[in-house]
Amino acid sequence: xxxxxxxxxxxxxxxxxxxxxxxxxxxxxxxxxxxxxxxxxxxxxxxxxxxxxxxxxxxxxxxxxxxxxxxxxxxxxxxxxxxxxxxxxxxxxxxxxxxxxxxxxxx
Amino acid sequence: xxxxxxxxxxxxxxxxxxxxxxxxxxxxxxxxxxxxxxxxxxxxxxxxxxxxxxxxxxxxxxxxxxxxxxxxxxxxxxxxxxxxxxxxxxxxxxxxxxxxxxxxxxxxxxxxxxxxxxxxxxxxxxxxxxxxxxxxxxxxxxxxxxxxxxxxxxxxxxxxxxxxxxxxxxxxxxxxxxxxxxxxxxxxxxxxxxxxxxxxxxxxxxxxxxxxxxxxxxxxxxxxxxxxxxxxxxxxxxxxxxxxxxxxxxxxxxxxxxxxxxxxxxxxxxxxxxxxxxxxxxxxxxxxxxxxxxxxxxxxxxxxxxxxxxxxxxxxxxxxxxxxxxxxxxxxxxxxxxxxxxxxxxxxxxxxxxxxxxxxxxxxxxxxxxxxxxxxxxxxxxxxxxxxxxxxxxxxxxxxxxxxxxxxxxxxxxxxxxxxxxxxxxxxxxxxxxxxxxxxxxxxxxxxxxxxxxxxxxxxxxxxxxxxxxxxxxxxxxxxxxxxxxxxxxxxxxxxxxxxxxxxxxxxxxxxxxxxxxxxxxxxxxxxxxxxxxxxxxxxxxxxxxxxxxxxxxxxxxxxxxxxxxxxxxxxxxxxxxxxxxxxxxxxxxxxxxx
Numbered sequence: 001x002x003x004x005x006x007x008x009x010x011x012x013x014x015x016x017x018x019x020x021x022x023x024x025x026x027x028x029x030x031x032x033x034x035x036x037x038x039x040x041x042x043x044x045x046x047x048x049x050x051x052x053x054x055x056x057x058x059x060x061x062x063x064x065x066x067x068x069x070x071x072x073x074x075x076x077x078x079x080x081x082x083x084x085x086x087x088x089x090x091x092x093x094x095x096x097x098x099x100x101x102x103x104x105x106x107x
Numbered sequence: 108x109x110x111x112x113x114x115x116x117x118x119x120x121x122x123x124x125x126x127x128x129x130x131x132x133x134x135x136x137x138x139x140x141x142x143x144x145x146x147x148x149x150x151x152x153x154x155x156x157x158x159x160x161x162x163x164x165x166x167x168x169x170x171x172x173x174x175x176x177x178x179x180x181x182x183x184x185x186x187x188x189x190x191x192x193x194x195x196x197x198x199x200x201x202x203x204x205x206x207x208x209x210x211x212x213x214x215x216x217x218x219x220x221x222x223x224x225x226x227x228x229x230x231x232x233x234x235x236x237x238x239x240x241x242x243x244x245x246x247x248x249x250x251x252x253x254x255x256x257x258x259x260x261x262x263x264x265x266x267x268x269x270x271x272x273x274x275x276x277x278x279x280x281x282x283x284x285x286x287x288x289x290x291x292x293x294x295x296x297x298x299x300x301x302x303x304x305x306x307x308x309x310x311x312x313x314x315x316x317x318x319x320x321x322x323x324x325x326x327x328x329x330x331x332x333x334x335x336x337x338x339x340x341x342x343x344x345x346x347x348x349x350x351x352x353x354x355x356x357x358x359x360x361x362x363x364x365x366x367x368x369x370x371x372x373x374x375x376x377x378x379x380x381x382x383x384x385x386x387x388x389x390x391x392x393x394x395x396x397x398x399x400x401x402x403x404x405x406x407x408x409x410x411x412x413x414x415x416x417x418x419x420x421x422x423x424x425x426x427x428x429x430x431x432x433x434x435x436x437x438x439x440x441x442x443x444x445x446x447x448x449x450x451x452x453x454x455x456x457x458x459x460x461x462x463x464x465x466x467x468x469x470x471x472x473x474x475x476x477x478x479x480x481x482x483x484x485x486x487x488x489x490x491x492x493x494x495x496x497x498x499x500x501x502x503x504x505x506x507x508x509x510x511x512x513x514x515x516x517x518x519x520x521x522x523x524x525x526x527x528x529x530x531x532x533x534x535x536x537x538x539x540x541x542x543x544x545x546x547x548x549x550x551x552x553x554x555x556x557x558x559x560x561x562x563x564x565x566x567x568x569x570x571x572x573x574x575x576x577x578x579x580x581x582x583x584x585x586x587x588x589x590x591x592x593x594x595x596x597x598x599x600x601x602x603x604x605x606x607x608x609x610x611x612x613x614x615x616x617x618x619x620x621x622x623x624x625x626x627x628x629x630x631x632x633x634x635x636x637x638x639x640x641x642x643x644x645x646x647x648x649x650x651x652x653x654x655x656x657x658x659x660x661x662x663x664x665x666x667x668x669x670x671x672x673x674x675x676x677x678x679x680x681x682x683x684x685x686x687x688x689x690x691x692x693x694x695x696x697x698x699x700x701x702x
Contacts, residue, residue: 048369048372048373048374052374053374054377054444054448055406059405059406059407062407065115066117066407066408069115069116069117070113070115071112071113072112073111073112073449074449075445078372078441093114
């Protein structure tokens with residue numbers, strides 16, 4: 001189990017779907033810290049302002065696949081450039097993936 | 108579909124069973140290896156970093172540090188062996204850490220300066236000559252480390268790797284670990300995966316039809332020849348010699364450019380690439396420009412500390428309509444680049460096979476201009492107790508007509524070092540200097556008024572002044588063979604083809620590639636022709652004459668088959684010849700990246 005999942009687990013507060021949501025945000029935040037080489041990130045932090053570039057988005061997509069089991073288009077990362085916006089989108093995708101009745105994909 | 112977020116299990120790269128035989132080359136390595144076979148003995152794919160070290164250097168400790176880094180990374184101990192039996196696929200040979208002493212050798216050379224020359228300039232001159240020494244891919248080693256002593260506490264550590272085993276991030280890994288080892292840091296384990304694991308995994312993956320389909324649609328009808336105005340007429344076969352022009356893009360230029368990129372929500376890479384493509388579009392008088400950009404396969408965490416050639420070059424299409432604004436063009440280039448990254452699991456070799464009429468996989472690659480841009484210096488080495496400054500030393504070899512590489516300067520701040528590498532058989536140094544100055548003018552103007560249409564940007568008039576063509580170099584005539592000697596030669600060639608292709612039904616007018624030949628089987632033919640007939644010919648000419656009949660005529664000295672033959676009156680044949688020339692000019696691309 002990798003470091004981000006450890007961090008993500010420890011940031012999972014409460015239970016139920018809130019837990020999934022906070023857990024997803026924690027995973028995404030940990031990935032941002034690692035890739036942008038910063039000690040902490042803020043929900044309003046911006047991919048471009050942090051010095052993001054296209055190959056970094058590719059690496060981010062690879063991390064998200066490993067950590068969340070989601071295949072995220074690189075375009076989605078650049079089109080949702082704030083940490084908060086991206087986390088919310090991914091949390092919804094995780095929700096619908098874990099809900100057996102739900103749609104397993106989302107646009 | 109690919110543009111949605113979907114659920115997907117992680118796909119891990121398995122460790123390769125090393126007892127099952129030598130590992131294959133990755134797709135990108137294979138394409139690059141072929142270019143090396145076609146143009147042996149050039150430094151075109153050397154990657155060199157010189158590090159100026161000021162302070163008391165402990166040479167044995169540095170040598171020990173290099174030895175330990177080499178022991179950890181198989182790629183630094185890898186050489187490439189030609190296939191000896193059909194289908195003649197080359198393989199990687201990984202040397203054991205303890206038998207590869209020469210790899211870790213650090214010869215120490217005293218700098219010899221006559222009184223008039225500046226020490227730094229003299230040191231760089233020597234380092235450049237080392238950077239230009241070709242590697243022997245079969246014998247190796249493909250890492251060279253040398254130390255130049257310029258003064259009592261002034262050294263230049265020169266590290267050269269062949270591109271087949273390295274890329275930009277590999278340099279960072281190498282110098283990062285070197286610094287730790289030199290400082291006597293704790294022992295570090297070898298990475299869990301090595302490059303050979305990746306190469307075997309990558310080669311075993313099926314070609315993604317959806318991805319190739321996207322490329323086929325995207326590049327349909329796009330011109331794959333960029334007709335830049337040149338100082339000299341284009342020779343039939345591209346020469347490998349290159350020149351490097353260096354130019355500094357000052358913070359006064361780059362600062363506003365970086366801020367504009369952020370405002371436009373595009374990356375700095377995209378902004379500078381857009382300016383470069385606009386510049387090429389102006390020079391070539393073409394609206395659509397294909398630029399080769401480096402794309403790394405190093406997307407996974409487990410590959411980040413692995414040394415190896417993970418780079419590939421893929422074409423980005425820039426549609427520089429003259430009425431579009433620079434800002435608008437930047438956004439569309441960003442979108443285009445995202446598509447390229449989405450469909451990046453192809454190699455230039457596959458695209459060339461798919462999109463070029465020619466079936467030979469060595470034939471390349473669609474683009475004549477490359478671009479790379481890094482927001483960081485090439486490497487930032489740290490060696491305990493020393494002041495270390497890295498200097499990028501590109502070889503004097505040109506992969507394509509024009510290659511622009513931009514790195515942040517080592518000194519920090521927003522200064523960027525720009526290197527334009529160009530083919531010396533096409534361009535004069537002073538022309539390229541004017542081009543670099545024009546590029547900077549264009550970038551400044553575009554950043555100052557991003558909403559203005561690109562037709563209002565400074566014009567390149569006077570940048571390239573065509574010179575009158577000099578006399579064409581006369582090829583030495585081959586001695587003419589008698590008809591019976593030529594018939595004997597044909598029989599010899601047929602026998603060689605039979606052995607190499609493993610079939611008997613070979614006609615004089617059959618095309619080698621129609622009979623199932625590949626570039627690597629052709630390389631085997633090349634070796635056998637030399638050994639059996641004593642005829643000296645280049646591998647490139649075997650590509651040019653793919654039938655027994657035309658090849659025998661060429662080897663027999665029939666002047667009608669020379670590449671310098673006069674333009675024939677027949678238009679169809681003229682078109683074929685032009686096409687052949689274009690293919691030859693592109694043979695040499697298909698590289699990885701300068702990063």
